[in-house]
Amino acid sequence: MAWFRSLNTPISDWQGRRVWIVGASSGIGAALAADLDARGARLALSARSAGRLRDVAEGMRDVMVLPLDVTDAGAFTPAMMQILDAWGGLDLVILNAGTYTPLRAWDLTTDTARQTVHTNLLGVMDGVAAVVPQMLRQQCGAIAIVGSVAGYRGLPKALAYGPSKAALINFAETLYLDLAPQGVSVFIINPGFVATPLTAQNDFDMPALISAEDAARRIVRGFAGGAFEIHFPQRFTRVMKLLRWLPDRLYFSLVSRGTRP
Numbered sequence: 654m655a656w657f658r659s660l661n662t663p664i665s666d667w668q669g670r671r672v673w674i675v676g677a678s679s680g681i682g683a684a685l686a687a688d689l690d691a692r693g694a695r696l697a698l699s700a701r702s703a704g705r706l707r708d709v710a711e712g713m714r715d716v717m718v719l720p721l722d723v724t725d726a727g728a729f730t731p732a733m734m735q736i737l738d739a740w741g742g743l744d745l746v747i748l749n750a751g752t753y754t755p756l757r758a759w760d761l762t763t764d765t766a767r768q769t770v771h772t773n774l775l776g777v778m779d780g781v782a783a784v785v786p787q788m789l790r791q792q793c794g795a796i797a798i799v800g801s802v803a804g805y806r807g808l809p810k811a812l813a814y815g816p817s818k819a820a821l822i823n824f825a826e827t828l829y830l831d832l833a834p835q836g837v838s839v840f841i842i843n844p845g846f847v848a849t850p851l852t853a854q855n856d857f858d859m860p861a862l863i864s865a866e867d868a869a870r871r872i873v874r875g876f877a878g879g880a881f882e883i884h885f886p887q888r889f890t891r892v893m894k895l896l897r898w899l900p901d902r903l904y905f906s907l908v909s910r911g912t913r914p
């Protein structure tokens with residue numbers, strides 16, 4: 654029955670699968686690249702730092718390094734053309750590039766806000782715009798967007814990051830409505846805390862912190878499940894989901910008390 658079918662086509666056989674990871678030079682993206690390489694995927698790796706991408710690609714079987722800056726709207730199309738020249742198609746793009754600057758209301762500068770939204774939101778939209786025509790031609794394939802549980806509700810210090818991730822969740826839902834009927838899967842990946850360069854700047858004990866390698870394994874397991882949302886670690890993300898349903902007064906009070914230094 655359609656009600657019980659997974660929302661996306663599950664991905665479990667990675668042998669020869671053509672995967673483009675944007676934001677692959679460190680953290681979760683680099684760990685995903687290593688995991689998928691070990692499972693036999695063909696990889697295209699993008700981020701700004703060509704040197705770090707080459708380090709990640711070192712020793713991999715079938716890999717292309719395609720440096721790009723996601724804030725350069727014109728950068729995606731040439732990279733996509735290189736991918737199509739080499740592979741003739743694309744099975745999965747993982748839009749994982751992201752940036753985080755802790756911001757309180759009194760630190761807010763429009764420069765930081767713009768840079769965050771440009772990288773985290775517009776950078777994903779430009780990536781999606783570059784791959785959708787090919788996915789529609791193929792009538793199959795998958796787009797995975799890395800959001801965050803910080804997009805569920807407002808959290809301290811996430812003044813620009815949180816809204817960018819909340820917008821991504823909405824964007825992925827809207828994209829799903831259009832693309833799923835065309836045979837194209839859309840996944841939103843919402844991690845909790847993962848130990849990476851991005852979170853190394855946090856000055857508090859991160860609850861339920863996991864390694865990037867563990868995050869990569871959970872993402873791969875999520876693709877095999879075929880659900881729209883992949884969120885982890887669930888001991889943490891389930892609590893965050895529950896908090897979404899609290900009345901504002903209770904939510905603000907709990908979060909203020911729970912995050913007080």
Ligand SMILES: NC(=O)c1ccc[n+]([C@@H]2O[C@H](COP(=O)([O-])OP(=O)(O)OC[C@H]3O[C@@H](n4cnc5c(N)ncnc54)[C@H](OP(=O)(O)O)[C@@H]3O)[C@@H](O)[C@H]2O)c1
Nearest residue numbers: 676678680681700701702722723750751801846847849851
């Ligand atoms: N770590 C966590 O706890 C956590 C939790 C929830 C969600 N996330 C999300 O997970 C994703 C990966 O983050 P991470 O924790 O693995 O951090 P990370 O190690 O800092 O990785 C960020 C990646 O994005 C790339 N990137 C940043 N700005 C870019 C730009 N303008 N153009 C191209 N690439 C760019 C970086 O490469 P270059 O610097 O070489 O460009 C790097 O490869 C992000 O979207 C983040 O928001 C992380």
